[in-house]
Amino acid sequence: MNIDTIKDGYVIDHITPGNAIKIYRLLNLEKLDCQVALITNAKSKKMKTKDLIKIGQLIDINLDKIAYIDPKATVNIVKKDKIIEKKKLQLPEVLMNVCKCNNPRCITSTERNLDQIFNLTNKKDKVYRCHYCESTLEKDHFID
């Protein structure tokens, strides 16, 4: 299977199989006009299989969103056919406007113009809590 190399853009690599589609949706990549390739279950020496995403344009990317989904992923920045930077990710300490609080009693459910903020309270178990009401972030409760 041949996928074109990209001149300027990103290669999001080493994505745990199954997570690429989540990252694709969270970054709203379907709205881009440029080439985007989403590859699942590619062969990998390190991981046996992996997902990867290639984006043919240097758009603004929220790395925290990618790191939240898959902190093991790497982001390669490509300029003029060359990888100029490899970014290793780690679980963000604060998630700002990535996910929304699911607690109907939380102030974020009624107050307008309020940032949705979650703090990492348990790194080992990847537990995030709402900055306001301290409810646990339910899995994949993303802002549309």
Place this chain on the structure above:
Amino acid sequence: MTKEKTKNLIDIRDLSTKEIDDLIKVANDIILHKEAYAHKCDGKILATLFFEPSTRTRLSFESAMLRLGGKVLGFSEAASSSTAKGETLADTIETVSGYADIIAMRHPKEGAPMVAAKKSFIPIINAGDGGHNHPTQTLTDLLTISRKKGRLDNLTIGLCGDLKFGRTIHSLISAMVRYKNIKFILISPKELRLPEYITKEVLEKNKVEYIETDSMEEYMKELDILYMTRVQRERFFNEEDYLRLKDYYILDKKKLSTAKKDLCIMHPLPRVNEIATEVDDDDRATYFEQAYNGVYIRMALILKCLEGRE
């Protein structure tokens, strides 16, 4: 107006152990020398913004400010505020910041005091936010425990009733874990158990011993404090669940037969059926004294929050 210097009380964890000890010390001094504090807040205004009904907390805040020589203004339900017209909490707070010197706010939404504190130029005191926190009730509880027991450490504390939505319970646990040799007996039906984030991240993290049980009688003889709570109708989305659980525990004289002679029975009030009125005459019933203490600790807190402000 320098927002950075504003002293707020949003969560009991905002206070250090020394600050809590100092507040208790001042409250005890106020109880002994009321007249010495009667003009400490002359010319100051407390705004009581109660977006959710309350009797005790609102009146005790108002009483506290009046006893300090200050004045009070505010509202006692959201319907009589601009919230009913769709105003955001942030706008209400920014406006009231210019009308008063300090705000005591109760709000049904959890985390609302954080939003208020971010906008306010005057101190914000959280007077209860949904099922989340109620730090001034906790200060009241700590003052009561210290006056009755003479200590805040080496205590076995039974918490009984709605431990899931009971904000007074959550705040009390957060405050007590800092003291030595505290053991909690968590008495509740399965549906109303303490949220996992408190058992894991507060109790277990601080290596505090606790037992979860649905039996009130089983550990009665071990308790130094029995803290009863009401199952709150307003926290349920389903009326059937409320009706099924509301009278799950009723403390009466018979159940107290195995309890220690110096047990301290507490309740944040209002009670419904969870403590039979026959218990009121028992020397161990402390809940009305606890309610009176609320005024004095709030006086101490208002003084602390206004300290150093023009």
